[in-house]
Amino acid sequence: MQYTCKYFRSKDNDRVECLLCPHHCSIPEGKAGLCRSRKNVGGVLVSEAYEHPCALAIDPVEKKPLYHFHPGTKCLSIACTGCNFRCLNCQNHDISQVAPKDVRAYDITPEEMVQICIEQRCPGIAYTYTEPLTYIEYVTDTAKLAHEHGLWNILVTAGYVCTEPLNDLLPWLDAANIDLKSFSDDIYRKVSGGDLQTVLNTILAMRDAGVWIELTNLLIPGVNDDMEMIRSMCQWIVNNKLENAPLHFSRFFPQYRMKHLPPTPIVTLKKAQQIAQEEGIHHVYLGNV
Numbered sequence: 001m002q003y004t005c006k007y008f009r010s011k012d013n014d015r016v017e018c019l020l021c022p023h024h025c026s027i028p029e030g031k032a033g034l035c036r037s038r039k040n041v042g043g044v045l046v047s048e049a050y051e052h053p054c055a056l057a058i059d060p061v062e063k064k065p066l067y068h069f070h071p072g073t074k075c076l077s078i079a080c081t082g083c084n085f086r087c088l089n090c091q092n093h094d095i096s097q098v099a100p101k102d103v104r105a106y107d108i109t110p111e112e113m114v115q116i117c118i119e120q121r122c123p124g125i126a127y128t129y130t131e132p133l134t135y136i137e138y139v140t141d142t143a144k145l146a147h148e149h150g151l152w153n154i155l156v157t158a159g160y161v162c163t164e165p166l167n168d169l170l171p172w173l174d175a176a177n178i179d180l181k182s183f184s185d186d187i188y189r190k191v192s193g194g195d196l197q198t199v200l201n202t203i204l205a206m207r208d209a210g211v212w213i214e215l216t217n218l219l220i221p222g223v224n225d226d227m228e229m230i231r232s233m234c235q236w237i238v239n240n241k242l243e244n245a246p247l248h249f250s251r252f253f254p255q256y257r258m259k260h261l262p263p264t265p266i267v268t269l270k271k272a273q274q275i276a277q278e279e280g281i282h283h284v285y286l287g288n289v
Contacts, residue, residue, distance in 0.1 A: 003050035005038055006137055007165050016045045020136065021084045021160050022198050035134040036099040037082035049080035049135040052105040054095050064126055064156050065287060067246050069175040069212050075154060076117040079129035080105070080138065084160055086193040087181070088257040089220060096130040110142040114149055124152035124174070133161045136169060143172035159202035160194045166205055175212040177248075178203055182217075182224035183233035191223060200236070207242060215242075216287070218250040219264045219272060230272050234279035243280050249273060251288035
């Protein structure tokens with residue numbers, strides 16, 4: 001089944017413009033947008049990922065990572081293919097940087113997904129591993145049903161999305177870990193193919209909606225490990241009343257198109273942690289160490 005996307009408009013020459021994220025992909029007939037999962041079929045944008053998760057697992061909630069949201073519990077983790085970033089260091093590129101047709105997938109409706117969660121005695125669902133915002137319709141439909149059954153919803157995301165689709169999803173979210181990749185617009189564009197301000201806007205929208213927020217900052221040697229930039233990031237977090245949001249500094253290991261770089265030195269992570277604490281962030285953790 002092909003599912004019609006909610007966020008698009010028709011253009012001339014049989015093109016459609018996707019309105020999900022700031023890329024606003026202008027997609028010709030028969031082609032997909034940058035995320036590879038939203039395709040122009042007969043002048044209509046369809047999601048080829050809807051109801052076709054490529055990954056299904058039960059994880060500790062701490063693996064998301066969420067350390068202050070129902071610690072000690074497990075969640076049903078799901079993912080579909082696709083991402084609207086092109087991170088050079090992507091650790092899940094085998095499922096995030098491919099089209100739905102390129103990987104084996106399950107056929108699971110939102111109703112069936114919620115039933116699986118209940119049968120496995122998981123208190124909630126995590127939309128994770130790839131970029132769940134690229135299959136936002138599937139996330140939203142599943143999340144609504146999850147709430148109806150008393151389950152909570154976690155979004156693990158890079159936060160690159162337009163205001164309308166985000167606002168449609170927010171009422172059904174309970175917690176999110178947002179990957180704040182750096183505090184430099186230039187680095188965002190060079191390493192990931194997006195912009196910083198959109199991600200900051202997403203974080204603030206989640207804060208205002210009452211979503212529990214935790215932030216992850218992966219420190220890549222020579223790329224985004226400048227301590228003054230990290231200090232500026234921490235100051236922004238505190239100035240925007242997010243000092244209680246746990247901040248996870250994560251260690252980089254050579255991945256994908258950044259195999260030439262070394263792992264992050266532990267001393268770099270500890271310096272970043274010290275800066276965050278100096279600036280008033282209450283909960284600072286080191287990951288991948």
